[in-house]
Amino acid sequence: MxxxxxxxxxxxxxxxxxxxVSNYLKRIKLTGKYSAFTIAGAAVGVTAPKFKKWHSTFWENLNTSIKIHKINKLIVINHMDCGAAKIVNGVKEFNLQNEMKIHENSFEKIKSYLRRKHPRLKLELNLMLLNGKIEKF
Ligand SMILES: [Zn+2]
Structure with missing residues (x-):
């Protein structure tokens, strides 16, 4: 089955x-087949020290979805011009290089956590541009 x-x-x-995001998930034929965790910054929100209080909430929800919904994949969709990334960036200039560094950092942290805790879970890392186009990582 x-x-x-x-x-x-x-x-x-x-x-x-x-x-x-919903159109993208429709395009990859996931409508009605995913559990959603939506939070400021996506991967940035659940990994950056600035949002420490949010981290365990995400991991606990992920654990629950693995148990209850039997998911086999985590799809991360960060996006450009993100307010949470700007908060993490702080007083530095929010240029493309700093912005990308924040996203890459969050992707790395999610990847290493999953390797340790859920090595069989597949991981898709995406960065969405303002026009809805997806960049894969
Ligand atoms: Zn955002």
């Missing part, structure tokens, strides 16, 4: 991206 639920999607709460 085919598994009904396949993935958990970690995305940002930014209103500009709700429709774009």
């Amino acid at each position: 085919k598994k009904k639920y396949k993935a958990m999607v970690l995305s940002c709460m930014d209103p500009r991206f709700q429709t774009k």
Whole structure:
């Protein structure tokens, strides 16, 4: 039997991206088949020290989704021009290089955590541009 639920999607709460994220998930045929965890910054929110209080909430929800929904994949969708990334960036100039560093850092942290805690869970790391296009990492 085919598994009904396949993935958990970690995305940002930014209103500009709700429709774009949902359209992307439709394109990859996941409509109705994913559990959603939406929080400021997506991977940035659940890994950056600035948002420490949020981290365990995400990992506990991921654990729950693995148990209850039998997901086999985590799909991360960060996005450009993210307010949470700007908070993490602090007083430095929010240029492309600093912005990318924040996203890459969050992806690395998620990857190493999953390797330790859920080595069989697949991981998809995406960065969404303002026009809805996806860059894979
Ligand atoms: Zn955001």
